[in-house]
Amino acid sequence: MPSKRGVLYGVVSYVFFLGVLGYLVLFAAELWVPWTAGSGVSEDLWGDSLFNLFLISLFGVQHSVMARPSFKAWWLKFVPEYLERSHYVMISTLVMLVVMVFWRPIGVILWQFENEVMVSILWAGFALGWLLTVFSTFLTDHFDLFGLRQVYLHYVEKTYTEVGFSEHLFYKLVRHPMMLGMLMGFWLTPFMTLGHLVLATGFSIYILVGIHFEERALLASLGEDYRSYREKTPKLFPKFIK
Secondary structure (H helix, E strand, C coil), X not given: CCCCHHHHHHHHHHHHHHHHHXXXXXXXXXXXXXXXXXXXXXXXXXXXXXXXXXXXXXXXXXXXXXXXXXXXXXHCCCCCHHHHHHHHHHHHHHHHHHHHHCCCCCXXXXXXXXXXXXXXXXXXXXXXXXXXXXXXXXHHCHHHHCCHHHHHHHHCCCCCCCCCCCCCHHHHCCXXXXXXXXXXXXHCCCEEEHHHHHHHHHHHHHHHHHHHXXXXXXXXXXXXXXXXXXXXXXXXXXXXXX
């Protein structure tokens, strides 16, 4: 009988991710927590900005390299296959935590809206963006994406099967609704500090680069089905047909 430790590790990895994601949202919003993207005074704007971009690049390299099939093939020599995704989630979350812990806040305010209607609209867009990100994970397979399905199937001694490609709801409008949600979450804000701008810019670049490599992998694995889907469906911004 498989050990419960794998299930426990998968759950701990998932809960850890949820906690860090929650802090990232507040870190970007610059609300209710003491340490945010723009919560401090910088004495070296260029140096601190470049250092923060370096931190984001660390996350980008780790997150992308560990997702590559060649890395997975090597990695599986050392870890059980059913824990591969949970390890990926755990390590990615740790690196994201490192980004926020070592971030150099830059509190220079670039813009700040005072109009209550505009402020409400931007906060609503911010919230909708992060909700779209989370909701979109359930349109594929939320529990597979974060490793819980893998550890559960191993525990009950059932064979793991890949989640198939399908077009549900937002995936009929854009190919990457999760990424669209993150872009909304990073950019829609009633006040923008320089630290927040660096955060939003760095992750936006990574999102666009990550989409490029993700689509290459999807084309390789799904072939003509994904090619046809890509031709008819916009990447990030939906087409509103009159």
